[in-house]
Amino acid sequence: MHSMLSRSLSYSTKNLSENRSVLIVGAGVAGPVLAYFLHRFGVRPVVVERAPQLRTAGQTIDVRGAGREVLRRMGIDRIIRENHTQEEGVAIVDSAGRTRAAFGVESFGGQGFVADIEILRSELVRILYEHSRNHTEYIFGDHPSSINDRGDHVQVTFASGNVREFDLVIGADGMQSKTRRLVFGNNTSIHHLNVYTAYFTIPYSQSDGRWARWYNAPKERTVLIRPDNQGTTRAVLLFRTSQRGYEDLDVDMQKELLRNVFADAGFETPRVLSGMKNANDFYFDAIAAIKMDRWSEGRVVLVGDAGYSSGVSGRGTTLAFIGAYILAGEIGCHQDHTKAFIQYETLMRPYVTAAQKITPGSIRVALPKTRTAIALRNTVLSFAARPAVTGFITKLTKSKTAEKVTFPDYETILAQQ
Template sequence: MTPRTVLISGAGVAGPTLAYWLARRGFQPTVVERSQGLRSSGSPVDVRGPALPVAERMGIMPHLREAATQATAVSLVDASGRQIARVGLPAARSAAGNREVELPRGDLASILYEAARSDAEFLFDDTIITMQQDEHGVDVDFDHAAPRRFDLIIGADGLHSTVRRLAFGPESDFVHHMGIYVATMPLDGPVNDPSHVLMYNTPGKLLSIHPSRDKALAAFIFRSCAIDGFNHHNTEQHKRIVVEAYTGAGWRAPELLDQLRETEDLYFDSVSHVRLSAWARNRIGLLGDAASSVSLFGDGSSLAIAGAFTLAESLAAAPTDHTAAFRHYETAHRTLVDPKQRGMRQVAALLVPKSRTGIAVRNLAARAWPNRP
């Protein structure tokens, strides 16, 4: 029997993981990615929980550990840089047998791509323009490549998914702003202490420096209502928004804003929920943030890896019944995603308290449980 063809949109975390497992289950995967290559930037993310057995079966754990950061704790600091509380990170428990790994998102995506590239076709610097599905397949027009036909399409293309927009409807129907924006950028070099993340708060704002590996990373996380005219592709607009939000914020804000004005590697976006009543429409399905964003602080990558494996196994178990396969995948994976989505506001309250009282209460709790991750 001719292998079933699957087009995957997005070469981040979920897309290459899905391609890897589909190829090993007798499918023929193609991954299309809008960017010219893999993005090298991104905040550190965790591979933990349900992602760990998937990564171990892929044989990539040694590569993940080589790329891992050395951070073992978060130091909460005041405007003068004095530590006022310390909170342990999961990596601090590694000596006790903890298998979790924290590494830069770009490194994770590169490792997953290297694992998948020999068994999957990758089309960089391209994107899907139109999709027309019928009872036997889906006809796809690309921006650059010649039109092709596939048995299935999977949108693993993030919060602003092209596949979701084309197959399910406008983004505004499914993406809901959570009242927080995030900007991250690499700094000029490493920090003096690679074991501590530095975190500074003012009401409604967080500023952090993460040691990462080769270069430290700065993060600006702040509360704001939805910004009128926000364009997630407009870097100059993003810089203006962050500078306006953090001017006068204290601590190291002035020097970090100076670097932000000059950087060519800035990530900026809204923290958002993605909610859909179903993750598939006939032969087109969604995966990762495109289906159910949990974009707040690390768990999204682990859930993307786990979801990709579940989807591949579901399709392999029902190779001629994609409807049943998509239903099984969604039922199983929602049990992991839904609790994380419900907990996003509580996580935001801890990391970006709205008031000085909230900051003080959070810091008091941190001092009470200094080794609690």
């Protein structure tokens, strides 16, 4: 597949300048992956991160399908496995904490809700930073306040007052991307799913065991409790509402909002809310999918959540890995950025389209409205959790959903120049 693709895309990699410099906005997941590969493909990366240091909030995330091939090409697959959270599966529980359905890690061929490689976002971001920092200029505590494409270069003015020039600028600054707003204005379609989510760490309790526990309360509320590999527990609160703008409130107000929304939710919610009070890694955001006709404008291009947040799909990190690799590879192979960006979009679009497809009714299943709907959903899940059924579903969906590797092997292409 790789060699076929490489031939059909006809890369001309001769005479590439090694002096091109690229500003990457954001040191989350996509940013450091991009920095690592850009350096490897002969381009100088500079990463600017708005936060004063790496942002280590967040809970367990996973990398699936073709994203794992990128981990392998980065040479970090072993260290990621060594740092995985060791969760044994996910249990759907009722308000008394009784398990109604249980899916072990091995269910669905290791690709269920809890995959066979789950890692704390903080660990992943740290590993990616460590792996890229020796060849990357990292700037923390600053961000672009204006981005001016001058045709043959991009002039960036930073909030600190510094002004610098780059050959290209890449927005890897997440779902609320300021790069996207500065460069694309309102040409973005933001599909609000009317769901808010909060992540934070709470003290471990004996009841947490080694399984993630998923609890639904009526009125479209979810409490998810996940033991980590650091002696603490990661909590997630999800709720649905048609109100907009909660993501813009300050942290104290967001915590107050959650205390009100979850006040009568039952299960271990009082303990979760009490742990939230002292959580200093509290993270809150609206869940939305970003849909754009194109991801580049002149010398500026978007990658990861900034360009194609996939909402509730759980594929955001996988897309960030694949997108960063393809974009770095195409920039490495093409002196002409317009060609690079066109090929990036052509190769990346199918992954994004597949990830952004929401199965009708999936939000209803994740956040049922009434006690009856929750009980019915749990009965269906307890049937689905039987090994014969999970095995059947795995076989049925494997050929359709497996994220096959359909991107070129840029290392080989560049080695042949």
